[in-house]
Amino acid sequence: MKTMRIHDRLFELFITEEQINKRITELSIQIIKDYADKMPVFISVLNGSFIFTTEIVKRFPYNCEVDFIKVSSYVGISSSGNVSLIANSIKADLNNRYIIILEDIIDTGLTIKNLLNDLSKYSPKKISIATLLFKPEVFKFNDEIKIDYIGFNIKNEFVVGYGLDYNGLGRNYLDIYKLKEI
Ligand code: 5GP
Numbered sequence: 001m002k003t004m005r006i007h008d009r010l011f012e013l014f015i016t017e018e019q020i021n022k023r024i025t026e027l028s029i030q031i032i033k034d035y036a037d038k039m040p041v042f043i044s045v046l047n048g049s050f051i052f053t054t055e056i057v058k059r060f061p062y063n064c065e066v067d068f069i070k071v072s073s074y075v076g077i078s079s080s081g082n083v084s085l086i087a088n089s090i091k092a093d094l095n096n097r098y099i100i101i102l103e104d105i106i107d108t109g110l111t112i113k114n115l116l117n118d119l120s121k122y123s124p125k126k127i128s129i130a131t132l133l134f135k136p137e138v139f140k141f142n143d144e145i146k147i148d149y150i151g152f153n154i155k156n157e158f159v160v161g162y163g164l165d166y167n168g169l170g171r172n173y174l175d176i177y178k179l180k181e182i
Contacts, residue, residue, distance in 0.1 A: 004173075007167055007169065009180075011160055011170075011179055012178060014154075015162075017174040017175050020174075020175075021055070024055045024132075025059065027056070028059035030149060036062050037062070038098045039063045040064050041094060041097050041100070041124075042060075042065070042102055043067050043099055043119070044067070045103050045115065046069065048105065048164050049104040049132075051163040052163060056102055056130065065092045068090075071111055071115065094119065098126050098128070099126070099127045101115060101119070101130065104133065104163050104164055105133040105134070105159070105164060106131045106135065106147060107138055108138055108140050109140050109145060110140070113141055113144070128149070129145070130149035132151040133176075134147060134151075134152070135155070135156050136153055157178045159178045161175055162174060
């Protein structure tokens with residue numbers, strides 16, 4: 001099994017770029033079906049979602065807007081539980097619009113819950129959520145929040161690559177790796 005080291009930790013290959021691309025194409029087909037004529041606003045949650053955003057947006061062959069929001073709750077390999085909206089550079093007029101949030105990973109759901117609260121203040125018509133990775137075992141908001149498009153359900157393990165980092169490193173790898181139990 002292919003492994004690599006980042007800082008003090010060893011990671012092993014988990015989901016290949018080929019598997020990711022195949023799955024993103026499937027998600028895109030759904031998104032196109034649902035939003036082709038709705039001129040959606042894709043809102044990418046930085047930093048981790050930059051690659052996922054590119055891959056979704058480039059497969060959407062109709063008018064749409066793309067905007068970015070920056071949040072952070074992870075320090076090292078666990079969520080600080082403290083979600084901070086670092087920068088909100090949203091330029092699109094969201095009033096009465098269809099928003100599709102693009103997330104790299106949803107873990108406890110705290111980040112997405114805060115985002116939904118913030119974005120609903122702009123009075124959009126609808127907010128949908130697309131995430132490349134989802135950890136159903138740790139998600140806390142099953143009764144409240146529906147995740148509309150999920151790339152892969154994964155167990156409660158720490159992953160890097162495809163935009164996701166471990167203390168700043170690993171975002172550039174196009175396969176996804178998981179922390180190796182030692
Ligand atoms: P939540 O608020 O849902 O608990 O956490 C969401 C955020 O935590 C993600 O946007 C991501 O930045 C970070 N995160 C959650 N799980 C992982 C993981 O396994 N690996 C990495 N690198 N970041 C994660």
